[in-house]
Amino acid sequence: MSIASLDRIASTGRWRNRPLAEKALIGLGFLILAVTLPPWPGAVFVTAAMLAVTFGLARVSVKLWLAIAALPLGFLIPGSLVLLVQLGPEGIGLAPGGAQEAALLVLRALAATTCLIFLATTTPAADLVAGLRRFGLPSEIVEIALLMYRFVFILAEEATAMTVAQRARLGHSTRARWLRSTGQVIAALLPRAMARARRLEVGLAARGWQGEMRVLSDRARASWLSLGAILAAQAAVAILGMLL
Amino acid sequence: MHIMEGYLPASHAIGWYAVSAPFFVAGALKIRKIVAERPEARMTLAASGAFAFVLSALKIPSVTGSCSHPTGTGLGAIIFGPSVMAVLGVIVLLFQALLLAHGGLTTLGANAFSMAIVGPWVAWGIWKLGRGVGLSVAFSVFFAAMLGDLATYVTTALQLALAYPDPASGFIGAAVKFGSIFAFTQVPLAIVEGLLTVIVMDALAGKVPDDQKLRILAGEAR
Amino acid sequence: MTAILSAEALRYAFPGDVTALDGLSLSVAAGESLAILGPNGAGKSTLLLHLNGSLRPQGGQVLLGGAPVGYSRKALTAWRRRVALVLQDADDQLFAATVFEDVSFGPLNLGLSAAEARARVEEALEMLSISDLRDRPTHMLSGGQKRRVAIAGAVAMRPEVLLLDEPTAGLDEAGSAQLIALLQGLMARGMTLVFSTHDVELACALASRVALFRAGQVVGQGAASDILSDRAALTQVGLAPPLLYDLALRARDLGLLDPTAALPRTRAAFEALLQGWAKR
C-alpha cells in the first residue's frame, strides 16, 4: 500500500460524504468496545458488526481490505505466538494457558483492527483530524496537522519520483548503492519540503492570510436519529458481549 | 516497530496515553508560542512533519530480505529538537494509523512514548553528548541515530513485556522474549539507520543555505 | 487611462547578486489584460511577486491607484484585497481538504460573514466552472482542475486586479483553451488581468497589451497586435511572432495581404485569407 492508496479509497468510497460524527461514532465506539469487552465473545461481535458495516454498507472492496490488513497481521502473528512459550528456569517451554491467552489476544486485536480499517477506508484522515478541533485540540496543532496532510502527498510523490529516477540509473542495484541513494533522496527532500513551506506561505499570504486558517465547512450533519441508532446497536453489542 | 491496534489491554493503552500526555502538552505549548510569534512557522513545522512521515515510509531492504523502514527519529530530533518532535511525532503516528493502518489509535499513547518521546530524547541526548565530548559530527550523528533507534525498539519490547509478562519468569522473561522478536532483530536496522542519517546530514551540509530561499520563492530561478 | 497599479524603477536582486529586476517600470490600466512576455529567467515572476507585496523592492516603488503602497500588515491586507496573485504551482496555494473549503479561505480572511463568504465561494466556483468539484479533495484533482481552483480562490476575494504566473503552464490543449475562455469571461466582467508567460500564442489569445521582458527590464510594450507582429522587437527577447501573425506578415510582404488589413488571430481568420487567395 502506498501512502496515497488508503486515502484515495476513503476519498472516493461510497461513505465519503456520510456525516463525520456517524463514522467516528461507529469506528471509535466499536474500538472502545473491542478493547474493553471480554474478547470472547465481545470482540467477536464487534468484528462481525464492523465487517458487516465495512463490506455491507460502506461497500469497501474485500481485496483492498485484505491488502490493508496484511500489515497489522504481520505484527499479530509473531506478537501472539510469543505468548505460547514461556521462559522458565529450565529454559523455553510451552506456557500453561498460553494458547488461550494468545487466542483472546488475537480476537481483541482483530476486532480493534477492523474498527481502525473501517475508519481508514471510509473517512479521509483530514476529516478526522479536523474533527479533533471539537475535542479541544488547539487549533494551531490541528492546522499544522492538516497542512502536514497536504504536504505528505506532495512530498511522497516527489520522493517516489526521485526513487524511480535513481532506479532508472541503477542507483538501487546493490545494498551499498541503495544506502547512498536513499540518503541522497532524504537529503534532497528536506530542503524541498522547506522551500514548499515558504512558497505556501507566499501563496496563502496572497490570499489575505492573517495567521489563522479558517475555512467554511460544507459537510453533512449527523442526525440525532442515526447517532442514536448507532449507540443503540453498540449498547446491544456491549450487553451481549458481557452477558454471554 | 509500531504496536498494532488493539494489542494492548485497555488499562495499558490508557496508562501510556497518560505517560505521553505531558510531553505532548509541553511540546504543544511550545509550538503555540512559536506560532504566535511567527504564524508562518505553521508551514515549516507541517513540512517538517510531512518530511518525517515520508521518511518513515521509505522502505529499507533489510538483511533478512523483509522490508523495514527508517524511523527518522534521530534525524528529526537532531534537526528539529526533541520537544517539537513529540508533537510532530504524534501527528505522524496518527497519520500512519489512518493512512497505512500502521500502529493504532488505542496504542497511540504507547507508540508515541517509544517513538516520539524516548527515541528523539535519546538521540538528541547522544548527539549533544557526542558533540560535547568532542566526537566528530559524523560519529555523533551515527550514534545518535542508531541508539535513538535502538532505544525505540527496546522501549517497545518493554512495553509489550509489561502488558504480557511471562508466566514463569515474569517481566524479565517477557522482555527477553519480546526483545528477541522486536528489538534484537532490529540491531542491523539501527546500524543502517545510523549510516543513513550520516549520509543525509552530510549531503544536507552541502545543500542550499537559507539565504537562497527567495530564489526558490520566485519560482523562475528554480 | 489611469494606472490602477504601477511599478516605478523597481530594483531587486536575489542573494548571490542575481539581478532579477533592473530598474523596471510598468503600468497596468484598469480593465486591460496585460501579458508580461519574455524568456525564462527574465524577471517576470519576480515582478508579479512585487505587484502584490510578496517581495519588497530594493529600489523604486509600487503605486496602487496612483499612491505609493505601504508594507505594514494593514497596508498589505488592503493591497491584497484589491490585487490577487495566482502562483504557477497551484500546490503552493491550495491547502484545505476540499475545494469548497479551500475557496472559502480568502473570503473569510476578508472578515466576511459565513453567509456572505458562502455566496462568494458559490459565485467563484460558478465563474470557473468547477461547481461540480466542490466536495473533491484538493490533492486528488488534475493539474488543470487545481489551477482553476487556485484561480477561484483568488476570484472569490473579488479583486480589481488578478495577477497570474504562467497560467497555462503544463496544461494540454483542451485545458489551456478552457482556461483562456474562463479568463476571457473574467475580463468581460471587468477584471483587470496581468499574466506572465513565455508563450507568444497565449499572449496572442488573451492579452490586450504586451510588455516584453528581458533581463529584468521592459524592452518594449504596446498593444498586443502591434508588439506581437513586431518581429524585431520579439527577436531581441528571443521570441518569434505567433505563427499566424508570422505567416500573415510574410504574406503581407509578398503582397498577398493588404498592409492595412488586420492580422489573423485565429485559425478561422487565417482560413478566410486562404479562401481569398484560392479565389484569385
Place this chain on the structure above:
Amino acid sequence: MTAILSAEALRYAFPGDVTALDGLSLSVAAGESLAILGPNGAGKSTLLLHLNGSLRPQGGQVLLGGAPVGYSRKALTAWRRRVALVLQDADDQLFAATVFEDVSFGPLNLGLSAAEARARVEEALEMLSISDLRDRPTHMLSGGQKRRVAIAGAVAMRPEVLLLDEPTAGLDEAGSAQLIALLQGLMARGMTLVFSTHDVELACALASRVALFRAGQVVGQGAASDILSDRAALTQVGLAPPLLYDLALRARDLGLLDPTAALPRTRAAFEALLQGWAKR
C-alpha cells in the same frame, strides 16, 4: 522492422480503481523516434514507467528484444542498462552537488572504472552541449540546463532506448528549440527515442512515428506525417493538427496545394508555399 521494446495488452490501475492502462499494446522499433501523444491523464507517463520496469503491469507483459522481461533485481538491472528513463521534472533526478558528479551517477552504478566512467560523462556532457557547466552546482542551473543535465545522466549509460516524459514541458521557445536539436543529434547517432507529450508541435518537430493515447489505450498510430495530418484521428483525442499542417490541409481542400505534395513542417516550408501563391 524488429521491435526493440514492446508492450502487450498492458493493464494497470491505481488503487481506488483508477484505470491508467487499459489493455494497451505498442511496439518501439530500433532507431525510430516515437511520440506518445495524448491529453493529460491519458496514461502516457504510466506507460513510460512500465517500459523500464518502474511499474509492474497488472495484466499483459513487456517484451525487450522480443523476449518477455523479468522483474528480478538482476533482470531489472540488465533492462535499465538498455532502456533509460528521463522524468518530466528534472529536480526529481538531480542529486549530486555538481553537474559532473550527477552525470557520473549512472556510469558508476554500471560498475565502470573511474576512467571509463569519466570518459562516458565527458561524452554525455559533450552530446548535450553542457561541457561548460560541468563544475556548476546543480541547484544553480536554469530549467533548460537542468533538463539537459538529466538527459546527459541517462545518455551516459549508453542506453539503446531513451524514454522521455514531456521533454520540453516548461521550457521557453529558445530552450525547446535547443533541446529538440540536441535530441535530433542523439537520434542521428542511432539512439531510439520514445517521448510522451501533449504538444502536437513537439511531435511534429521530433517524431518519426506517433501513437495517439486516450484513456489508457492506443487509438491510432502511424507515421508522424500521416497521424498529425489526420484531423479526425487527432480530434478524437482532443487535439488538432499542428498549425502549419492544419493550414496546409485547408489550403489543399481549397485547391491551393497539390494533394500529393508533402505538408510543410517548418515556417520556412510554409513561406515557400506563400511565395508560390503570390506568384500565381
